[in-house]
Amino acid sequence: MSDKPEPTVRLSVFKTYKLYVGGKFPRSESGRVYEVTDSKDRPLANAPQGSRKDARDAVVAARKAFGGWSGATAYNRGQVLYRVAEMLEGRADQFTREVAEAEGLSRAKAAAQVSAAVDRWVWYAGWTDKIAQVAGGANPVAGPFFNLSSPEPTGVVAVLAPQRSSLLGLVSVLAPVLATGCTAVVVASEDRPLPALTLGEVLATSDVPGGAVNILSGRTAELAAPLAAHQDVNAIDLTGAPAELAVELERAAADNLKRVLRPADAEGDGEDFTADPGIRRLTPFLETKTVWHPTGSLGVSGSAY
Amino acid sequence: MLTGVSMSRKELKSEFGDVTATETGLRRFLHGLPGVDPVGLETRAAALGTRSIKTTAKAYALDLAISMIDLTTLEGSDTAGKVRALGAKAVLPDPSDRSTPQTAAVCVYPDMVATAKAAVAGSPVKVASVATGFPAGRVTLDVKLADTREAVAAGADEIDMVIDRGAFLAGNYGKVHEEITAVKEAAGDARLKVIFETGELSTYDNIRRASWLSMLAGADFIKTSTGKVGVNATPANTLLMLQAVRDFRDRTGVQIGVKPAGGIRTAKDAVKFLVLVNETAGPDWLDSHWFRFGASSLLGDLLMQRQKLRTGRYSGPDYVTVD
Numbered sequence: 276m277s278d279k280p281e282p283t284v285r286l287s288v289f290k291t292y293k294l295y296v297g298g299k300f301p302r303s304e305s306g307r308v309y310e311v312t313d314s315k316d317r318p319l320a321n322a323p324q325g326s327r328k329d330a331r332d333a334v335v336a337a338r339k340a341f342g343g344w345s346g347a348t349a350y351n352r353g354q355v356l357y358r359v360a361e362m363l364e365g366r367a368d369q370f371t372r373e374v375a376e377a378e379g380l381s382r383a384k385a386a387a388q389v390s391a392a393v394d395r396w397v398w399y400a401g402w403t404d405k406i407a408q409v410a411g412g413a414n415p416v417a418g419p420f421f422n423l424s425s426p427e428p429t430g431v432v433a434v435l436a437p438q439r440s441s442l443l444g445l446v447s448v449l450a451p452v453l454a455t456g457c458t459a460v461v462v463a464s465e466d467r468p469l470p471a472l473t474l475g476e477v478l479a480t481s482d483v484p485g486g487a488v489n490i491l492s493g494r495t496a497e498l499a500a501p502l503a504a505h506q507d508v509n510a511i512d513l514t515g516a517p518a519e520l521a522v523e524l525e526r527a528a529a530d531n532l533k534r535v536l537r538p539a540d541a542e543g544d545g546e547d548f549t550a551d552p553g554i555r556r557l558t559p560f561l562e563t564k565t566v567w568h569p570t571g572s573l574g575v576s577g578s579a580y
Numbered sequence: 581m582l583t584g585v586s587m588s589r590k591e592l593k594s595e596f597g598d599v600t601a602t603e604t605g606l607r608r609f610l611h612g613l614p615g616v617d618p619v620g621l622e623t624r625a626a627a628l629g630t631r632s633i634k635t636t637a638k639a640y641a642l643d644l645a646i647s648m649i650d651l652t653t654l655e656g657s658d659t660a661g662k663v664r665a666l667g668a669k670a671v672l673p674d675p676s677d678r679s680t681p682q683t684a685a686v687c688v689y690p691d692m693v694a695t696a697k698a699a700v701a702g703s704p705v706k707v708a709s710v711a712t713g714f715p716a717g718r719v720t721l722d723v724k725l726a727d728t729r730e731a732v733a734a735g736a737d738e739i740d741m742v743i744d745r746g747a748f749l750a751g752n753y754g755k756v757h758e759e760i761t762a763v764k765e766a767a768g769d770a771r772l773k774v775i776f777e778t779g780e781l782s783t784y785d786n787i788r789r790a791s792w793l794s795m796l797a798g799a800d801f802i803k804t805s806t807g808k809v810g811v812n813a814t815p816a817n818t819l820l821m822l823q824a825v826r827d828f829r830d831r832t833g834v835q836i837g838v839k840p841a842g843g844i845r846t847a848k849d850a851v852k853f854l855v856l857v858n859e860t861a862g863p864d865w866l867d868s869h870w871f872r873f874g875a876s877s878l879l880g881d882l883l884m885q886r887q888k889l890r891t892g893r894y895s896g897p898d899y900v901t902v903d
Contacts, residue, residue, distance in 0.1 A: 507897065
């Protein structure tokens, strides 16, 4: 005589959100976390609250990765970015849920954001080997020279991700940085960091070299200040900075002549990320190298070359 | 026994006369040293590495570490130009901040000693030269002595010799002792650093024995490694050597220096070593006369940390020299 066994209740496994630095998923060096809530103030998860030392470590990782990523062929970079789109597509359901929770959108609207984010990766994947022709080229000069300008990646770019658009906005500011061959330290949206932290998992499985993208969550002002003043950061994208902070950061960035991309408007991120991105975000992080190559006759022998 | 009761070399010889007189005596003494507890040693070294050194203590440690560096270039590709650049860097490590201390020495191959000497002329920076068939040491004693004499004649203030690891591992302690004594004599007034190449000695017991053997033979400094093998200076083997110099001074009153070399690349690592020194040998060793770092890229990181403390912003490799 045996009783029917009680149906076992399975406890679901909760995810610990972590930073993405140097291809690894560490907790914040400070050990701090902060509560992330949905649009109706219901708690979603604890996110790591990064410190300035996390920012420093991320810059070191990004600098280390810069040689490999910028040295990869533009074609190869395009393939890798396309691979990110593939991986993102495969996890569309998870991102749809996270975006819906973070931004308070309906499922359908969140799904549209995720699809747009996937398409955004594809857009920039296509641009990797084309930007050089658009932003560079041959210059006519008054002398027997070929004169060529070629755009090259500037280096490590600190990216303050948009505060409101947690995935599409993030991809819209991150992808162009990667497309040009720069490496990035991203400060995720302060109140909506979860899609960004999950994007780290997508990047880690997409052949993006460890360190090429580093994602930090925490207080934007606390993380942005050391990044703006950091002497080994070459550029800063202030998209996610509130107006007052943006001014302060731009001042700090002037110290080592960082390239600065200002927020699109005074509001910080009123930017419509669903619009056609163009190449507005590709060109700010390029350095133009111009080479002079002698041409024409090299002697009096009459040789044509 | 405390300091002040320092023995002369002669007295030292008589105290340990029966030890160093014969191969058997040496073996009995060295094998009579207490065995090393590897787990305890590594735990202790790791525990000391967790000390938090901040603000003014950090500033002090960074400056001290810079002043203890033997700025080293030991490559087959060394040129006179590179040695001159190294000398300039030793004399003025951070041109943007003249309050930066100078390094203790530059360390080069014997044929570069004259160039290095000229590069640091007029400054307190010393010139150290590796000798005795560095890094393998697989040459005859005559060649080792000639190598040493040439370096000293060219103006080297310090000689870094390598021991014959083959003889040591074969238990031929007498030969190793004899060679150190002979090189010490050939070095004259130059301070002698004895390199064990700890990565080739296999056990901690061997490192302890090598330490005592060298100190008995007249080393002024004991040094971990050449920087040419896989395992170089580690906190554990440096801790062990610091214990040896502490015990040696307690017994004889003679103070011997310690130099970890190879693999120390970050300011954080360097500060950990300084904690080891202070907690093991004591503050008497916290001076460039008694403790050195054999390093090259370490200086860059120390300077970056120093700039960070001064300005409050993180510095980058663009603001220090490329080796």
